[in-house]
Amino acid sequence: IDFGYKKVAKNAKQGLVADVFHSVAGKYDVMNDVMSFGIHRLWKRYTIDCSGVRAGQKVLDIAGGTGDLTEQFSRRVGPQGEVVLADINNSMLSVGRDRLRNRGIVGNVSYVQANAEELPFADDTFDIITIAFGLRNVTDKSKALASMLRVLKPGGRLLVLEFSKPTHEMLNQAYDFYSFNVLPKMGQLIAGDADSYQYLAESIRMHPDQDTLKGMMEAVGFEQVSYDNLTGGIVALHRGYKF
Ligand code: SAM
Secondary structure (H helix, E strand, O other), X not given: OOOOHHHOOHHHHHHHXXXXXXXXXXXXXXXXXXXXXXXXHHHHHHHHXXXXXXXXXXXXXXXXXXXXXXXXXXXXXXXXXXXXXXXXXXXXHHHHHHHHHHOOOOOOEEEEEOOHHHOOOOOXXXXXXXXEOOHHHOOOHHXXXXXHHHHEEEEEEEEEEEEOOOOOHHHHHHHHXXXXXXXXXXXXXXXXXXXXXXXXXXXXXXXOOHHHHHHHHHHHOOEEEEEEEEHHHOEEEEEEEOO
């Protein structure tokens, strides 16, 4: 199988993404820490800080996976608030649900199996929507962004945390080497699965860069769209509002 985006037929891609996440679900958290040297925790903390979340709000964490953001949001919105962890993949959802329950995160969190492209929620439902390291896996990103806009309340905010394009050429080259040579070997060593991590590297390379994604958010109707580069642009946090 070739894992490059462009060579995979559109509907085959969703099945492929599903296979990848079924296969990595059990080892997902340890791999996250190992591959990012723990830095993903800082990127996620920054996302929470930029969300402006307050007690009592309704938050949707799309492609929520094992629930890192959901956990923090759950603590911040408190008993009057609500967090929905949505993910297309039931293996990731069940790992996430067990993990959060074991940490005592109960009461204000619900779990929904859903495709980001067709969110099964009413218009104007959420104060905050996040999608962290999920958008690059989505087949029709503009459709997904439009779906997020629809379910966001007027005045609400979308945050997209995603791998992006390093801002310096040397960092770009080092990062490419890491992604294509080191990452699949680490995947093989730790998770016994080089192919999924090869897919990860390909999907990062194919993902729209900072300004392209900003333009896509604006094109579907988000306003005041901006982004911050994190770790030299290896990751970017995009923000957009619905007015
Ligand atoms: N947000 C979590 C985090 O930052 O640790 C998990 C990120 S994980 C790399 C990507 C997640 O996106 C997986 O759990 C996968 O099942 C989910 N996903 C992929 N395509 C999706 C789609 N179309 N709709 C919803 N979730 C999707």
